[in-house]
Amino acid sequence: xxxxxxxxxxxxxxxxxxxxxxxxWLHQSAGFRLVVTPSWDTEPHGLFTTRSPNRxxxxxxxxVRLVAREGRVLTVRELDAIDGTPLLDIKPYFPSLxxxxxxxxxxxxxxxxxxER
Amino acid sequence: xxxxxxxxxxxxxxxxxxxxxxxxWLHQSAGFRLVVTPSWDTEPHGLFTTRSPNRxxxxxxxxVRLVAREGRVLTVRELDAIDGTPLLDIKPYFPSLxxxxxxxxxxxxxxxxxxER
Numbered sequence: 189x190x191x192x193x194x195x196x197x198x199x200x201x202x203x204x205x206x207x208x209x210x211x212x213w214l215h216q217s218a219g220f221r222l223v224v225t226p227s228w229d230t231e232p233h234g235l236f237t238t239r240s241p242n243r244x245x246x247x248x249x250x251x252v253r254l255v256a257r258e259g260r261v262l263t264v265r266e267l268d269a270i271d272g273t274p275l276l277d278i279k280p281y282f283p284s285l286x287x288x289x290x291x292x293x294x295x296x297x298x299x300x301x302x303x304e305r
Numbered sequence: 306x307x308x309x310x311x312x313x314x315x316x317x318x319x320x321x322x323x324x325x326x327x328x329x330w331l332h333q334s335a336g337f338r339l340v341v342t343p344s345w346d347t348e349p350h351g352l353f354t355t356r357s358p359n360r361x362x363x364x365x366x367x368x369v370r371l372v373a374r375e376g377r378v379l380t381v382r383e384l385d386a387i388d389g390t391p392l393l394d395i396k397p398y399f400p401s402l403x404x405x406x407x408x409x410x411x412x413x414x415x416x417x418x419x420x421e422r
Binding site: 195197198199200201202203204205206207208209211222223232233234235236237238239243244245247249250251276277278279280281282283285286287288289290291292293294 | 312314315316317318319320321322323324325326328339340349350351352353354355356360361362364366367368393394395396397398399400402403404405406407408409410411412
């Protein structure tokens, strides 16, 4: 990901974090339906139980591994976004705030596939 | 949190999730500085290593526990936002995507305080 030059000072010390949260604008989002039947399921689910890019406010979010930083360029892993996606914000990942390994996930039938999205 | 009536169908089955991610507009955010010295530290840090509400794109994010849902009203715990904050998006929390309990946190001196913010 590339950060605008004017914002580069805001990246100071970010190398200390192994993970960051990226929020981006899903610029190719095309409308939305509030109830969706995912391809991996036969049951319809509420849009807000999915990570579909087609949402009323098309914000995308990925928890990514920060592999390297060179100036204003961050190399990350596990980013679920297409090339050219506008980056809106970078937040540090704090396990105490953001890490809930035991969180219960709905949609038991399609759980593993839901998590791919 | 209250969801607009028109979006209520999108909440279908959200009760199956113990945690959700809320993204909101930090409407009282007032400008930003790219390098900040938090009150709990003597060292300046990049803004993007903090969860300060004063950011170029003032988006807030909280991983919250979903305690109850009644229609379009969600009762949540651990929400770091003031009353009246406009909600932009709700995403399901998937531990496999969002849970990194072993993530390394920078700013070792101020770690615990940093995490309060």
